[in-house]
Amino acid sequence: MHLTLSALVVLSLVLSGWAIWRDQPPVWRFAMPATVAIEGAPLFEQVLNYAAAEGQAHSPGIVLSEDGFSVLWFEGSEEAQADVDIHGVKVRKVDGAWQASAPEPVVTRQNLAAAFEPGQIVITLGNVIENESVRDALYVTAVSVGGWAMASVADVRMQDGVPTKARKLNLSPVINRSFLVKSPTVEMADGSQALPAYFEMGPTYGAFIRTAADGRVRDQRRMAGQGTKPIQPMVVPLSETIAVAFLRDFDRSNVVLISRTEDGGQSWSVAEKTKIFNPSAPVAAMPVGDGQILAVMNSDAERGNRLQMMLSDDEARTWRVIHEVESGKGAARYPMLRRLPDGEIALAFSHYDKRGVQLYIFNESWVMAQ
Secondary structure (H helix, E strand, O other), rough: OOOHHHHHHHHHHHHHHHHHHHHOOOOOEEEEOOOOOOOOOOEEEEEEEEEOOEEEEEEEEEEEEOOEEEEEEEEEEEOOOOOOOEEEEEEEEEEEEEEEEEOEEEEEHHHHHHOOOOOOOOEEEEEEEEEEOOEEEEEEEEEEEOHHHEEEEEEEEEEEOOOEEEEEOOOOOOOOOOOOEEEEEEEEEEOOEEEEEEEOOOOOOEEEEEEEEOEEEEEEEEEEEEOOOOOEEEEEOOOOOEEEEEEEEEOOEEEEEEEOOOOOOOHOOOOEEEEEEEOEEEHEEEOOOEEEEEEOOOOOOOOOOEEEEEEOOOOOOOOEEEEEEOOOOOOOEEEEEEOOOOOOOEEEEEEEEOEEEEEEOOOOOHHHHH
């Protein structure tokens, strides 16, 4: 009896300690990436130029893996329609050169519906990014009823290239709808990942969401506008406490919006209009060099088939264009940037008026040579 009571006391203490640890507030400091050595010959090459046989192929996300990376996008007759699935390619180095596999479906409405806990139908799929909190995981924009305004963010765990478990992030206490993702997660100093997302119904705003590895939402902070509708935040940390977020104005002010934080993401300034032209399209950005920011965006009002690669030396206050990527026929949109494990950088974007995806690989030697 005494032994049993002692065991219960120990178990109670362990569980209490675990609960206290589990509920500790998140650390509000950004993890700063290691400086990448600028070495080797400048590199800028196209690896993929894909066009769907019919319909649309749009909004690429880049997912890293041990032997390379994948580029995923949604494809179907038209976005938000009931035939849209997530397709993608695997990109690997073969004899020192990057090569992309043939495109194939990855997350379908059917296999995602089967993986959901609890089970539910999936009408259509949208933007997809990597869930960097755990291995082999994605955040997928999923719709079970209605259109984008009724979308949810699904935390999808993958095995052997297919979904095996999925649950919707609990982002709203009411109907938990109208949240979407677009930009990569942000590493924090405690090893967790913060998720940039956005709310698209009514009081549109960007969101900076703190999650646990098990998918629990621990905290959520807003990036709000005043006379604007900021969505699709792209967050670039500049120090442990300072970051800048680039946002698209859903209200079509035709300029890039910027919000800033100086307390590790706990609070964000009202999204302000910049002087950079933008046709209500998302921005991709990342830190490079010694405190510089590389951004890829649509900033030319006359040439929608080109993406401008721009560099800032002063925390996104002034910019210079270093290169233009021409997509050919049709508009270029929805850029995504990711740093690869070997230090090279992948740039993917939609082209041909959302009918295809292009992929380029380049390095910092090329950036600094421009």
